[in-house]
Amino acid sequence: MKTLRNLRTTLRENWRTYILLSVATYGALVVMMTVTSLMPGMREEGVEGLTAFTDLPGLSAVVDAYASGNVIAAALLTFTANLLFAAVLTTTLPSLIIPFFAVVATVGRAGFIGMWLAPGSSGEALALIPHAPIVIIEFQAYILAALGAVILWRKTLGHRRHGYFSACAGYRTGIQDNARLYPVIIAILVLAGFLEAIEVIYLRPLLH
Template sequence: MNLLLQPFPIIRADVRAYLLINALVYGALLLGMGLAMIFPDLHAARTSSFVDGGQGALVDTVIGSPWTFGVTIFLVNVFATALLLIVLPSLVIPFAGLMVFVIKTIDIGIILAPVNRTSALILIPHSPTILIEFQAYVLVMFGAYLLGRSWLRPATVGATTRRQAYVRGLSRLGRLWPTALALFVIGAVYEAVEIYFLVPLVLGT
């Protein structure tokens, strides 16, 4: 339990940055949705690309089992997105992962946009998934931000060298991960329940 509470002192120490990252992430999602509603062809093109591409094929492979689906969602969120898109770029270039994920989030918003009645109805049960999983991403992005700031401004973590500051930034990032992982687990479980039970209920199928 103590591991899950570690982010709170870190957030309290820099609540403004945490709130700004929240605004950046959810704002990017809403921007993507807005673009899709203004340009329906953009939504159609991205949705078609998703369905016909590797991600769509992966969904088709695992959709038969709620357990397999939930585990796959968790693995994709943690490894393919949080680690690959946010953490790894930020380990090399300060704040790079933040920019990469913002672009990714705009694209997600384009795909999830409520451009018709069906997609609007699906968005109702899917909204908790968005809130939970994206809050996990926010924690990872917040850690990436703290790493980049420590790296560029060692004095913010009481370090005298960039190397020392980098290590301390990594430590803060690591302390945010247990809670992010817990949120990813909750999000994956809920998303499985959503897909198999809530969406059919909402759509009347």
């Protein structure tokens, strides 16, 4: 399949960057979860931040879908929110203008989500167990979006080293590389959306 071949080629050519992005992202997530769990003040800020985030315009529909127990609606709305807000609007698009912005956005997002997910009790820690794999899967999409931005600016700023006649030529090729990653990003977010909907609606109530 062409999409998987493109992914394998991209990862093979940029495996060091992919590993560094993964370590930095998951590291920020774990560190912030740990620190927040040990500091009650930070946990309160995390809860307030999560509440403010879910109150943003457009996200109320996602919350309502989960409250209604409609798995299909919850999954599709989760996918849409993650794709548009997390992947496109706050990772890829700003990085078309600001070099390597996606790296800061992705690692910073991991830190914020680490604060939001930090358990405050043994019950919350237990409820986090089935959610953890979903977070890991979901962040792969954001890591790939960040990787695409790094490739874009490497080919733009280092166009001669990559065999392009101008920075514009390198930039255009970098855009194409980003576009080739997006089918995989979309597939990952679709999977994560359905897993999260099933976990929140069906599994989480069993742990309470």
